[in-house]
Amino acid sequence: MLGTQFRTGSPIWIDLGSPDTQTAAAFYGAVFGWDFVSAGPEAGGYGFFQKNGGTVAALGRLTEQGARSAWMTYFRTDDAQAAARAVTEAGGTVRTGPVTMGEASFAQFTDPQGAQFAVLQSGQGLQRASEDNALVWVELHVGDPGAAIGFYRGLFGWRAQEMQAPGMTYQVLSIAEGDPQEGSFGGVAPLQEGAQEARWVPYFAVADADAIVTATGDNGGTVLMPAANVPGVGRIAWLADPAQAVFAVLRPDPRQA
DSSP: OOOSSOOTTSEEEEEEEESOHHHHHHHHHHHHOOEEEEOOGGGTTOEEEEETTEEEEEEEEOOSTTOOOEEEEEEEOSOHHHHHHHHHHTTOEEEEEEEEETTEEEEEEEOTTSOEEEEEEOSOOOSOOSSTTEEEEEEEEESOHHHHHHHHHHHHOOEEEEEEETTEEEEEEEOSSSOTTTTEEEEEEEOOTTOOOOEEEEEEEOSOHHHHHHHHHHTTOEEEEEEEEETTTEEEEEEEOTTOOEEEEEEEOGGGO
């Protein structure tokens, strides 16, 4: 499962671009109990969502013209410059960077099917994961899962293992090294009927998915998919915050822990 011992290709960071960071901080504070800590006046409003003093995500103002509020997943890379070249050569687009900040570098991309993601070259990342109210899984929804897996395998060396899920064939992703089950961090699913936009969706672990659904509605968010049980996985809901950034929650099946 997703952890905080970051290796090449593993999710290392996640942040939210929002048109109204004050409203976003209040919403996620009410839903997940997160505290927002500013990175300082020189950071342009960027800051960190924390749980018990450990960073679980980050928040910043939207900077791209015409951009919509969304969560961005960053994957660890050993070389952000090389990743940018590889993305371009494989048919993707470099949207931002690479940008160097101190000892870290990052870049943001769009894959060939339109899903946005990022890379971070750093030894430091999220301080909490795979626990209640923290990131536990990332999921790519895309029109051609096979092509997507080939693209990302070329970048990160990911492995994919097929499993049957209700109404679809699901691909479980794991990093290139170590045991696939221990190194799994996300999955790839085909776009559902009526869906138009390829995207990465973050899942946050929760103790009570139904309570999170209620809190989302009570605090100005939207319920996209009510809480439902997925055999062998847990209880899942899809939600959107007040600016329509999409995220999901998962109460893991204890038998899968």
